[in-house]
Amino acid sequence: MQGKILKGIAGFYYIETSDEKIYECKAKGIFRKDNIKPMVGDDVEIDIIDEEKRIGNIIRILPRRAQLLRPPVANVDQAVILFAIVKPDPNYNLLDRFLIMMRQQNLPVIICFNKQDIASEEEKHKLTESYENCGYKVLFISVKEDKGLDDLKALLKGKTTTLAGPSGVGKSSLLNKLVPDADMQIGELSRKIERGKNTTRHSELFFVKELSDESFDTFIIDTPGFTSLELRDVSVDTLMQYYPEFEAYEPECRFGGCSHIAEPDCGVKNALEKGLISKVRYDNYKLLYEELKNMRPVYTKKPKR
Numbered sequence: 001m002q003g004k005i006l007k008g009i010a011g012f013y014y015i016e017t018s019d020e021k022i023y024e025c026k027a028k029g030i031f032r033k034d035n036i037k038p039m040v041g042d043d044v045e046i047d048i049i050d051e052e053k054r055i056g057n058i059i060r061i062l063p064r065r066a067q068l069l070r071p072p073v074a075n076v077d078q079a080v081i082l083f084a085i086v087k088p089d090p091n092y093n094l095l096d097r098f099l100i101m102m103r104q105q106n107l108p109v110i111i112c113f114n115k116q117d118i119a120s121e122e123e124k125h126k127l128t129e130s131y132e133n134c135g136y137k138v139l140f141i142s143v144k145e146d147k148g149l150d151d152l153k154a155l156l157k158g159k160t161t162t163l164a165g166p167s168g169v170g171k172s173s174l175l176n177k178l179v180p181d182a183d184m185q186i187g188e189l190s191r192k193i194e195r196g197k198n199t200t201r202h203s204e205l206f207f208v209k210e211l212s213d214e215s216f217d218t219f220i221i222d223t224p225g226f227t228s229l230e231l232r233d234v235s236v237d238t239l240m241q242y243y244p245e246f247e248a249y250e251p252e253c254r255f256g257g258c259s260h261i262a263e264p265d266c267g268v269k270n271a272l273e274k275g276l277i278s279k280v281r282y283d284n285y286k287l288l289y290e291e292l293k294n295m296r297p298v299y300t301k302k303p304k305r
Contacts, residue, residue: 002062004219005042005074007204013038013058016207018216023054027045036061040203041160041221068162070224071203078108080152082165082174085113085140085241094166096284097229099136100242100279104233107162109136110155111255114170116140116147130278134245143173150255153178157211162203167225175222179206182222201254234289236292243285245277262288 003017017024025046027038038044043062048054064074081098083090090113102109111131116124124140131138137155141148154179167169175182203223209216236259241248246260252267253260260268271277 001049002045004205005038005040005044008038008040009202009204011273015044021054023056025056025058027058029100037076037134038074039186040205041076065249070101073162073203073221075160078110079162080110082114082171083113083114083171084170086115086118088168092131093287094281096230100234101229103181103242110139111136112139112141114143116144119139124271130280143170143177147244149177153211156218162221162222162223178208178220182206236289239289239292261286
């Protein structure tokens with residue numbers, strides 16, 4: 001029998017099959033020998049040990065079409081990053097960190113701003129201009145008033161999407177709109193593993209039945225909320241690669257290898273003054289540049305001969 005891994009906790013994996021049954025499974029020892037670890041989102045084959053108790057073993061992990069390291073999930077097609085437009089105001093620095101992380105992993109991102117019902121047109125225009133100009137899809141929704149959700153659903157249909165965002169922006173409310181029985185599923189798993197209900201510690205995959213028609217092909221992965229993100233494998237020399245809107249203006253820089261910070265006759269800074277580059281994005285670039293510049297190098301102790 002085949003299914004998808006919804007959640008993994010303490011060596012147990014919870015797998016949903018196409019008939020919407022959930023089985024508690026352990027992975028065969030062969031995976032440890034081959035240094036392979038099942039991941040949320042994996043398509044797997046399982047052997048049923050006890051149908052009544054819905055217990056089995058994972059015997060095979062099917063080929064992955066994609067794999068994320070942060071968060072560790074498999075077979076993801078895109079990410080939706082959710083922020084509130086106001087209350088709380090969006091943390092643009094945190095948003096840019098997430099965009100860098102997803103760009104490192106070659107995953108398309110949809111930027112979704114909730115609470116559009118209490119935002120001004122000026123605020124929405126500022127956000128659209130800042131992020132659509134650098135190649136991202138921007139959506140405005142109101143989970144509370146069911147506005148904009150049809151546009152979002154159209155982008156989710158037939159795909160596996162990881163849903164991310166900080167706490168307090170309406171992520172759980174959005175998930176419950178997309179998957180009305182999500183609370184029930186979480187409660188069922190919590191009782192089975194004898195843990196309290198907690199949606200923030202682990203990534204968890206949900207089948208979006210409403211968008212799947214007759215096929216088993218639309219999923220949402222809920223991920224833990226975050227308040228900070230550490231940049232990895234990024235340096236002051238490579239940071240600009242994660243700001244694609246700079247590229248068109250870099251040939252106008254006087255100096256090769258211009259950092260776009262303090263150099264004179266900088267094409268990027270000239271474009272900023274003309275309003276061709278978002279001040280929000282550029283200010284974040286400067287903050288991240290200074291952070292990376294001031295990071296202490298990590299020295300690895302050489303082993304004794």
